Amino acid sequence: GAVVSQHPSWVICKSGTSVKIECRSLDFQATTMFWYRQFPKQSLMLMATSNEGSKATYEQGVEKDKFLINHASLTLSTLTVTSAHPEDSSFYICSAISGGVVIQYFGAGTRLSVL
Amino acid sequence: GENVEQHPSTLSVQEGDSAVIKCTYSDSASNYFPWYKQELGKRPQLIIDIRSNVGEKKDQRIAVTLNKTAKHFSLHITETQPEDSAVYFCAASSGGNEKLTFGTGTRLTIIP
Numbered sequence: 001g002a003v004v005s006q007h008p009s010w011v012i013c014k015s016g017t018s019v020k021i022e023c024r025s026l027d028f029q030a031t032t033m034f035w036y037r038q039f040p041k042q043s044l045m046l047m048a049t050s051n052e053g054s055k056a057t058y059e060q061g062v063e064k065d066k067f068l069i070n071h072a073s074l075t076l077s078t079l080t081v082t083s084a085h086p087e088d089s090s091f092y093i094c095s096a097i098s099g100g101v102v103i104q105y106f107g108a109g110t111r112l113s114v115l
Numbered sequence: 116g117e118n119v120e121q122h123p124s125t126l127s128v129q130e131g132d133s134a135v136i137k138c139t140y141s142d143s144a145s146n147y148f149p150w151y152k153q154e155l156g157k158r159p160q161l162i163i164d165i166r167s168n169v170g171e172k173k174d175q176r177i178a179v180t181l182n183k184t185a186k187h188f189s190l191h192i193t194e195t196q197p198e199d200s201a202v203y204f205c206a207a208s209s210g211g212n213e214k215l216t217f218g219t220g221t222r223l224t225i226i227p
Contacts, residue, residue, distance in 0.1 A: 043204060043219045043220050104213075
């Protein structure tokens with residue numbers, strides 16, 4: 001149980017374009033989803049917390065207009081990197097929890113390369 | 116906010132020996148402490164967790180200890196095997212908002 005699917009696993013895009021990453025909870029309802037960014041050989045840095053049906057809460061220093069998060073249903077959250085630039089190249093990982101359970105289950109991650 | 120420090124950053128252990136990774140946290144309100152294992156390019160996998168009302172938890176070769184007074188917790192892996200080689204992250208959560216603050220990670224290498 002507790003499977004989180006993330007798509008795509010790898011994306012290459014041109015500078016200035018937008019990229020959408022999907023995160024789905026396959027066998028449970030995710031009341032809260034988290035989005036992390038991980039640079040090579042570094043830790044996971046929380047970008048934002050999203051709750052179904054409400055606006056995401058962004059961590060300090062994360063541009064909300066650049067990283068658009070939508071949590072439209074209890075099984076789907078999306079992260080859109082708008083006007084991507086090479087410095088946005090990173091490994092983006094989502095996680096999800098079900099109400100009342102604190103354990104976070106992670107997606108497999110999306111490697112974004114911006115040329 | 117919470118700050119989690121993790122040591123060492125790299126650790127090499129002979130196969131069969133034990134490995135210990137230590138973390139400290141700053142927020143006394145934190146009450147949930149998971150440990151994740153991440154292989155290269157893969158998702159973090161929860162390997163063990165502990166809550167603040169427990170001092171120690173064990174699952175086969177893996178154990179975690181928590182000292183609330185000192186605000187530190189440790190991961191112990193006994194009888195290490197080559198497949199234990201990975202990056203290990205500790206994390207802390209205050210429970211109220213369920214956010215996890217991660218440590219900086221430990222790259223564990225098991226030497227055959």
